Amino acid sequence: MLDEFVLDQKIVTTILKNAVEKNRYSHAYLFETNGYKNANTVALAFAKYLSCPNHYSNNKNCINCTQCNLIDQNTFSEIKIIEPDGLWIKKEQLDSLQAEFMQTAVQSQYRIYIIHNAEKMNVSASNSILKFLEEPAPNIIAILITDNMYQLLDTIVSRCQIISFAKNGETKNSMIEKIIDSIYIPTTVDKLTLDKYMETVVHFVEYYESKKENTLLNTQNLWHNVIDDRDKILMAFEMMLLLYKDILNFKMNRKVEYYDEKLSLLQKIAEKNSMKELVKKIHIVHLTKEKIKLNVNQNLLIDEFILEIRCNI
Numbered sequence: 001m002l003d004e005f006v007l008d009q010k011i012v013t014t015i016l017k018n019a020v021e022k023n024r025y026s027h028a029y030l031f032e033t034n035g036y037k038n039a040n041t042v043a044l045a046f047a048k049y050l051s052c053p054n055h056y057s058n059n060k061n062c063i064n065c066t067q068c069n070l071i072d073q074n075t076f077s078e079i080k081i082i083e084p085d086g087l088w089i090k091k092e093q094l095d096s097l098q099a100e101f102m103q104t105a106v107q108s109q110y111r112i113y114i115i116h117n118a119e120k121m122n123v124s125a126s127n128s129i130l131k132f133l134e135e136p137a138p139n140i141i142a143i144l145i146t147d148n149m150y151q152l153l154d155t156i157v158s159r160c161q162i163i164s165f166a167k168n169g170e171t172k173n174s175m176i177e178k179i180i181d182s183i184y185i186p187t188t189v190d191k192l193t194l195d196k197y198m199e200t201v202v203h204f205v206e207y208y209e210s211k212k213e214n215t216l217l218n219t220q221n222l223w224h225n226v227i228d229d230r231d232k233i234l235m236a237f238e239m240m241l242l243l244y245k246d247i248l249n250f251k252m253n254r255k256v257e258y259y260d261e262k263l264s265l266l267q268k269i270a271e272k273n274s275m276k277e278l279v280k281k282i283h284i285v286h287l288t289k290e291k292i293k294l295n296v297n298q299n300l301l302i303d304e305f306i307l308e309i310r311c312n313i
């Protein structure tokens with residue numbers, strides 16, 4: 001089940017579970033494996049999660065559920081898996097699937113088809129699936145899986161929500177290492193203490209997002225006690241910029257680049273902000289970062305920043 005993959009593929013499993021919990025799933029997913037070996041199994045686990053009336057992501061919780069039992073026994077009629085027949089996936093395979101799916105589902109609310117090695121669809125198969133994707137039936141969900149997205153027709157790709165898997169081992173890179181590689185680190189800052197600054201920035205944003213301009217009353221504790229010189233302010237705003245960009249990534253179901261260990265916070269803030277608000281905030285963080293380079297009053301900068309967001313959003 002999906003929960004087995006949380007460690008390997010935290011972002012993918014979070015996106016998929018959210019979609020179901022909020023009832024905002026897509027009619028077509030394109031799983032880009034990036035070489036991850038268990039993508040097919042994740043697809044089946046997701047299909048099972050959708051089909052289970054209790055929406056359990058952990059098998060152990062689902063007792064006496066007909067759907068889960070049938071899926072485990074491979075006798076569930078509403079999930080179909082298509083694999084290359086020889087070298088290619090052929091039109092006939094998709095035609096018979098479509099004919100079958102025209103009938104109403106009997107064992108579940110959804111009918112789901114999973115296409116392994118989707119890049120192996122030949123031209124007529126691609127056109128056949130395209131027609132299916134162009135006119136999605138309400139309760140039919142497609143999951144296409146591919147190692148090479150660029151071999152698929154653009155028109156197919158553009159109709160799918162892309163779910164990009166983390167490369168094997170990629171998650172081992174710690175959050176702070178990825179951030180160090182991408183921002184300005186002043187010579188006065190010891191890399192071993194960077195965690196402290198990053199946590200300060202994350203906590204500040206979390207606090208601001210819930211208390212808004214009341215944050216002004218608490219900037220000494222939240223900010224000045226740790227971020228105490230010009231270089232550190234610059235670094236802190238660069239960290240904040242990456243954080244808001246990741247919140248936007250999360251909101252758009254794109255890959256979270258840096259703060260993947262803070263997913264529940266990203267989710268919380270993404271839900272509170274519209275896409276437009278996040279774009280504006282990113283812009284304001286960016287402008288403030290530029291101001292630091294001029295000789296503005298460093299002590300007032302964070303206050304101005306809070307007010308700037310307040311006035312513009």
Ligand SMILES: [Zn+2]
Pocket residue numbers: 052053054055056062065066067068
């Ligand atoms: Zn179940």
